[in-house]
Amino acid sequence: MTGPERAGPVLDVAGLGVRVGGRDVVAGLGLRLAAGEVTALVGRSGSGKSLTARALIGLLPDGARARGSALLDTGAGVHDLLGLPAHRLRTLRGSGIGYVFQEAQASLNPTVTVGTHVRETLAAHGVPRALRRGRGLAALSEAGIAGPERIWAARPFELSGGQAQRVALALACVLDPRLLIADEVTSALDPVTQARVLDLLRDRTAGTGRALLLITHDLAVAGRWADRVAVLDGGRIVENGPADAVLGAPAHPFTAALVRAAGGLGRPGDGGEACDEGRRRLEAAPQAERGAS
Template sequence: MADQSVAVVTAERSTTPMLEVTGLGVTLPAGVVVDRVSFTVLAGRTTGLIGESGSGKTMTAMAVVGLLPDAAVASGQVRWKSEDLLTAPERRRRQVRGREIGVVFQDPSAALDPIQTVGRQVGEILRRAGRPRAEVRARVLELLARVGLPEPERQAGSYPHELSGGMRQRVMIAIALAGRPELVIADEPTTALDVTTQARILALLADLREREGLAMILVSHDLRVMAHVADDVVVMYAGRVCEQGPARAVLDRPHHPYTRALAGNVPAVTSRTAIAEPLPGAPASPFDPPSGCPFHPRCPMARARCATEVPALRETGAGPAPRRLSACHFAEEVTP
């Protein structure tokens, strides 16, 4: 049974698709890392991509904004307001990336240029658009204030190494917002931050989503993060989607044993010291998945069928969009 202490923030429901990912496949020299992944991001809502390390969630998110080599994306469509970004010219993809879709990278220390000031990096996309210097300066200070950096004028002249980890992450969020995007992709935005700073960054993202009317894709391995921010979730395992649907429904009543194991392993959201225990067994490799259901070697519900037959991702619950889907032969038995 899922941990009932997990509370999910649910925004006003929208049925307007901003982004539609269909049958996405990503292949690296070692093998397939994303296998026929499909999901929809609705306007004004946060879609969470969740799973253990190696599940394919970051590869999926980076494929959306064209930050993988073209040769790596083997199949599928990524439709941004009806335009397929996978077949769009590179010039158009660069235009979309930053202006229409912002990206918050996992490690701000690696993503930020150490020899350029914070203000210059936040204003880069505005300068490339030919905005006047005074307008760029005013927008940079506005953004730094909006993401909660104290003394924006002073911080604009700082270098990344002069800021704390939480402050650098706020700068990354400011950069993502500079082009006034309609969708923001945040890849593990709280990694390596202490619990208190994590909570502040999550509160900032939720507040910006509400105030700016943004849609958001949030990538995380931490169900506590999803519980605070996500409206809808896509649970990934070994490069595939194993469950998806509205966050409250999925976390409260999982339809897949993997989701149930993740949710049941989450310590109280209000705890500042509790750490989730790792799930028993090793995650399946997408490069060499086991036969049948990739989760069956770790699954307490596994039966003979699970070892030989790959379960289809199928609808397991009626209701408004997004639909409840599960790739489990026995989804109806997972949560009584």
């Protein structure tokens, strides 16, 4: 477990810009993530949400360039993610930052077992061989996998979508990073599995020294699972605050348009019906009204 909550933010991003093909896709973005909170970064498709996340971990596509600062407090020190050399950033991926990719099965090597994935991740960060299996099985169990021993010997193509997403979550969390980034992790899951995965993510964050950045186009998901919501439009954060305030009384016209399109947005404990209905309404809304979200 991470230590008690610290006074400063886990992540403090200022002036983040991402330039792709001569165009600024993200321009002057600022964002602060507090310990113990889930922050949802929402916006329409192509707004730069995933580019923002990938800039933070140094995995931008070829030709993309990032600028600005992103101060990560790992609990053992503060590091500017955008200023670190590549080899230093690699050491923080996994140990300081966990990243759960949108397509879980595509992010896993289909030729090796789940256990091999876990052992290699732990070995890369110096965990002794004798501890790897036990620690890996514990991570799989914490990610909601019943009977992790059975999954240990499976290959990714033998897993269901929900199992693969949980394995990806276990890999991102096995080194107990202080910051976890989940990039559209439930877009390919059915509503029941979606809710379970998001519950796991929230439970792992609430009341701890960790922070979660939840990348999503789904305001219903943000409304039900996030403590705070940051709305991205035109490469900038146009509104940022407590989820209830941002989604209940949006101050920016773009946020207001998204909320109108999404309809009824749920919060934790509502049984999930409002969340699912909001998601269906958002997906069915006319393109012009939902801003291609």
